Amino acid sequence: MPISRPTDVTATLDALAASPDADLLAGGTDLVVEVNLDRRRPEHVIALRRVTELAGHDTTDGRLRLGANVTYSEVEHDLAQLVPGLAMAARTVGSPQIRNAGTLGGNLGTASPAGDTLPWLLAMDAEVELASPEGDRSVPLANFLTGPKSTARRPAELITGVRLPRVEGPQHVSKIGPRNAMVISVACFAIVLDTTNRRVRTGMGAVGPTVLRSPDAERAVTQALDWDALTCPEDAIDAFGRACAEATAPITDHRSSAEYRRHAVGVLARRALRRCLST
Amino acid sequence: MTGATESYELDVDGRALPVAAAWLGESLLYVLRERLGLPGAKNACEQGECGSCSIFLDDVLVNACCVLAADATDARIRTVEGFGDADHLSDVQAAFLGTGAVQCGFCTPGLILAVHDLLDQVPDPTGLEVREAISGNLCRCTGYGRILQAVEEVKATRSGASGPRGESP
Incomplete structure (x- = not known):
């Protein structure tokens, strides 16, 4: 059967076991475009939009789970209070039409270095939830992303969602591209000031083979911050920007030079940090 | 076309339309235009960039070029053909004509649906909300001025018909 339209995870895993090379279809904004441009000719598609367990989100024990089929529009409109940084990232994706279709699971599965949700998810130490006939496992995002468009997902596995801690404190996501809409990231930066654990968390997109963070920059700015007043000396803000830039490994391509x-x-790092500080 | 084929039925503008032995990789845009004779959704970029193929899938505005047709079964598809015809224009279509928001017309069907989507959800959008709502629909002729004017006109007419101001011209 060329297309499978399962309605639950068990049936999806059965279909995947029967055709490990099948193309998994979520919002279609990556896969169908590849087919349109004749870069891929699917023999078997497993369509995921009817799989009930992949929808919605829930919070338990201070942790949050977002289903793989949650769209950018849902994040932008319904989850802005719960995950403000992710909502900012979701707002930068494509156009309303793309945000209505594209999903978190798709962004994770495609694993583009420029994936718009990935810097914030990395900053949050998100874990990718994978289901397989052998059982479920969670993989930290940093280990899940193994290179440009390559992941640790095994052929029999399905991305079912993403898990993250609830973190208190200001957060910000910024992205650079030629215009505000319909832009693939030239550079993206996510920052979370975790005021409970007094720790700065960051993620950088489109400046390396996968999303990156700079532990050195995070450590230094964490120490420089006045966590009670939420202020930071100017020289420490500048040093933070420099340390983040130094931790990148960008390439030159048709969208930008590595230097830029x-x-x-x-x-972006300096600007995002300033937006999180008290004025 | 060689390769895997699939037969299915699509619910388009309230009609159940059979699609027989279509190649698995066909987009909904291709099937609408080339198999079902519905050319309202326009084919330009085929990569979700231009919005000229905007349609509603279960009341959600999406680009038909990014939808796999064989996955659009058991979804309610609405195209611009379902919004009006020459004798019965929707208020958005009439406003586009009235303000001269149409030049070559290629982007118009997608823009009509994007504006319907916006004004049906947000009756009184700000200027920025309007710009954001049509940010995925590229128009290379009009410079957008008259498109924005058409949106304002529909807004005014709709609020005049039902809002507190209560008087339509």
């Missing part, structure tokens, strides 16, 4: 990407992400 490195420069831009440093600017």
Whole structure:
């Protein structure tokens, strides 16, 4: 059967076991475009939009789970209070039409270095939830993303969602591209000031083979911050931008030069940090 | 076309339309235009960039070029053909004509649906909300000025018909 339209995870895993090379279809904004451009000719598609367990979100014990089929529009409109940084990232994706279709599971599965949700998810130490006939497992995002468009997902596995801690404190996501809509990231920066654990968390997109963070920059700015007043000395903000830029490994391509990407992400880092501080 | 084929039925503008032995990789845009004779959704970029193929899938505005047709079974599809015809224009279609928001017309069907989507959800959008709502629909002729004017006109007419101001011209 060329297309499977399962309605639950068990049936999806059965279909995947029967055709390990099948293309998994979520919002279609990556897969169908590849087919349109004749970069891929599907022999078997497993369509995921009817799989009930992949929908919605829930919170338990201070942790949050977002289903793989949650769209950018749902994040932007319904989850802005719960995950403000992710909502900011979701708002930068494509157009309303793309945000209505594209999903978190798709962003994770495609694993583009420029994936718009990935920097914030990395900053949050998100874990990718995978189901398989052998059982479920969770993989930290940093280990899940193994290179440009490559992941640790095994052929029999299905991305069912993403898990993350609830973190208190200001957060911000910024992205650079030629215009505000319909833009693939030239550089992206996510920051979370975790005021409970007094720790700065960051993620950088489109400036390396996968999304990156700079542990050195995080450590230094964590120490420089006045966590009670939420202020930071100017020289420490500048040093933070420089340290973030130095931690990148960008390439030059048709969207940007490596030099511009490195420069831009440093600017974004300073700007995003300032937006999280008290004025 | 060689490769895997699939037969299915699509619910388009309230009609159940059979699609027989279509190649698995066909987009909904291709099936609407080339198999079902519904050319309202336009084919330009085929990569979700231009919005000229905007349609509603279960009341959600999406690009038909990014929908796999064989996955659109058991979904309610609405195209611009379902919104009006020459004798019965929707208020958005009439406003586009009245303000001169149409030049070559290629982007118009997608824009009509994007504006319907916006005004049906947000009756009184701000200027920024309007711009954001049509940010995925590229128009290379009009410069958008008259499109924005058409949106304002529909807004005014709709609020005049039902809002507190209560008087339509």
